[in-house]
Amino acid sequence: MSPSPRSPFLRHLFERGYVHQTTDLDGLDTLFERGPVTAYIGFDATADSLHVGHLVQTMILRSLAAFGHRPIALMGGGTTKVGDPSFRDDARPLLDDAAIEANKQGIQAIMERFLPFGDGPGSAVMLDNDAWLSELRYVPFLRDFGRHFTVNRMLTFDSVRLRLEREQPLTLLEFNYMVMQAYDFLELARRQGCRVQFGGSDQWGNIVNGIELGRRVEGLELFGLTTPLLTTASGAKMGKTAQGAVWLAPHRLPVFDYYQFWRNTEDADVGRFLKLFTELPIDECERLGALQEAEINEAKTVLAFEATKLCHGEDAAHSALASAQAMYARTGDDLSGLPVAEVASDILQRGVAAAELLQLAGLVESKGEARRLIRGGGARLNDSALDDETRLVGAGDLTDGVLKLSLGRKRHILVRPV
Template sequence: MTEYRSDLLRLLEARDYIHQLTDAEGLDTLAAKQVVPGYIGFDATADSLHVGSLVQIMMLRRLQQAGHKPIVIMGGGTTKIGDPSGKDESRKLLTAADIDANIASIRRIFERFLTFGDGPTDAVMIDNSEWLDDLEYIPFLREVGPHFTINRMLTFDSVKLRLEREQPLTFLEFNYMILQAYDFLELSRRENCLLQLGGSDQWGNIVNGIELARRIDGTQLYGVTTPLITTADGGKMGKTASGAVWLNPDALSPYDYWQFWRNTQDADVERFLKLFTDMPLERIAELAALEGAELNESKKILADEATAMAHGADAAKDAAETAQKTFEQGAVGEDLPALAVDSGTIGLLDAMVELGLVASKGEAKRLVRGGGARIDGEKAADEAAVVTVGEAPVRISAGKKKHGVLTRA
């Protein structure tokens, strides 16, 4: 483990956030002597971010905890183009009104994790459309264009992936990496922003911004990336059989959010406690050392802490109590409709109708075909599925928000 002097890099390393640093010694020296404004950009392609963005949100939280200034950049401008990174096809273009509504919704998420205000270490949220929308094409090309070669741009993964798979990459999207680099330059000018944080897939874009600022303004900027966060089985963080794990309670209930963390694989508990909670490292080590059934208690603590941070302590408490009543005591949580099954088996479509999750079997069929019906968290693929109810209750879900419990009569 590297011996850093600054609280910032010590904190990031101790909690396993650091994958790459552009200039570790320079950033460490800077962060040890002054407040460092740092930013991460988020495109507003939906009205909520999901758990796949949570490690970046937590990086900004750590930045603030270490006495520095988080800058949340909402991509009101870049969302009009779409980040081609990790995509095989172009994103759907949104209207300006859609983007504005998404940004307003996403801000509420950040207010759970960061302290906003006017102080030197208070977080601020800025929309990059403030400068990108007003760019004049020819002056922009003359200032920025000479510092990017097509040869180098073709080596970036976001471009290579499309070309290797013979998927079209529009000239619109090809501009994205230039505009992201320009964001860093503009933020260094406007906000004295010296640091960009991001996932490992953003390394090339971060380096581009650093190089652009050095060449045009002679400014020294820095970059830090996190490792790609995957689950122990190699799956992508935040992707489940039932879809994305959204951070907005309107898109995913706090109960389902709690259940996501409760279902963490054994091998991921310690890492996720470090990344996604504020628990002291000593306590995390104690919880990670538990084995067997005792490790389940660690998972519940992870679920409690993560849910409280995203949705508030009351929501976390309610979710934990509902889970305990439903799945541990064999009773039915007050928040969930219940149906006692006399025969021990019931058709899935009938169950959904009788629980009041859907209005008709036709609606239930459409939900199954669309992948929105689940039995104990697993996607139901067959309209003719029969649910067997034993001693333990069985949870039936219709979409992200509607849930019910089957019990044995």
């Protein structure tokens, strides 16, 4: 049974499923009861876009602002130069300053769609830990702060222990990451009056280190809250697909594909994802999540539209919805949940053999397998049988900008030129 906090903000987090662990729930509840709280979440600049795996953290920052608190989105311009070793088998590739700066700008553009940056109450703040980490002198830093960390305890944290158990190398650079993140919390407490750090469940050890450092160095009472590791009902990691990460930036993933990702949610996940990734009232999330059989598609459409609206804006969400409905009207079948494969537009302009296109779309592993299926009558193009493996498929076969490939009755994919 979930706790029922007194503060509206924490009650909101528990009701919507955002809470995994807290360092001191009663103290944290009291803090949020007293008035506006400054809290932060860090994002390393390892790519020029966030992905769906960052959405829970982003929604928490958005909720902080909605409840009148002060969210800090901390860009890891400094920690990105080291790389977080948490739950990795190898070191992250080291990026140069230009790449880190470009990634920060890409992440900032996404954050500006979700958060109200400004100077007023509830406005979000964006900072970069490079502002203080790059100014540190190594020996004084070790002397002043390294003495508060024991190697014995650091070896017990999962980010270190699991790497060593798998006999994978852990560099001294990476080993320092948790000290740097702890120092971030201390600096934000000093500079911004920040009292709370949020993060994924894999950040628990780093958050606890920051709380302890603040207590030992400044006598501060700091708090931490982690979110659950999200998996789908079938056990897959949330936001991972066969095509890779589900990115939030349109140059990384087209808006329609983002919409399709949510529209393709497993039935058992719909209610939970509505609570986590939309701002619909709890009662409506539960009503939609309880729909059964064909009616659950209504809930999936609402989830896809609302999630796309938050990330890309209402106009883009309406456009994606209209595209899905147009495909449905054209075929009489609901195609809005089908996967999408992208093929270079010049390939379709000059035409490609049907057998080769099946392989390019990922429906088969080899052209030989594609030829056997076509000869056996098991392949279709736009719901019409493919009876010639050499038949050229081109731009003339597109309808509403896509074409549909099928193997048997259950395997379908939409092909779109890019």
